[in-house]
Amino acid sequence: MSVGSTHRTLREAVVDELRGMITRGDLKPGDRLVEDRLAERLGVSRNPVREAIRALESTGLVEVRPRKGAYVSSFDLEDVRKLLQLRALLEAYAAELAAGRDDAEGLARLTAVLEDGRRASAGDDLVRAAECHREFHVAIEQMAGNPYLGHAVAPLRHQTELVFSVLSSHREGMSWEEHQRIRDAIAAGDVTGARDATYAHMTAVVTALESAHPAGP
Helix, strand or coil: CCCCCCCCCHHHHHHHHHHHHHHHCCCCCCCEECHHHHHHHHCCCHHHHHHHHHHHHCCCCEEEECCCEEEECCCCHHHHHHHHHHHHHHHHHHHHHHHCCCCHHHHHHHHHHHHHHHHHHHCCCHHHHHHHHHHHHHHHHHHHCCHHHHHHHHHHHHHHHHHHHHHHHHHHHHHHHHHHHHHHHHHCCCHHHHHHHHHHHHHHHHHHHHHHCCCCC
């Protein structure tokens, strides 16, 4: 399908296509993103490719190195582990707060995102599934009622985006079950259960990352 065949702007379409190539592993960590080659591959000019690369840089998926060009981001296992551990604490706290509040609209949004994510995974739409993962956790932060949480978690999410993309094809089914447990605990007003389920979900990501990228001797 041509990247220009939807109602999205061309830049948005190219962003989605490049994100998908990274998510599927067509473009791997450390690969250089050569504008001319990508433009030819996608059937577009260099300009939307350049704009898409800049957009993806802000998500952490792409790294632009001065005088060297743009690359699919790589990660240091120990650094990412520390980032995920900190994010786990904040995400668990957000779920705890969300479970303690009566927010029917927020819960409906959480349920809708969960169902959308399952459908995306079943249809092998890893890009949309990744978006739903983010939207699910953002929805919880909004339900928590503390506007500072989002500001605290956002930079951590950007820096760990690549990890979730790399692991997405390996954990999709299990991950949605983990999200379901978080949603159910929030719906039940189970503060402890929501916190523990969220922390367990984030810890499982760390474990999966370590299994997929074991540390050297």
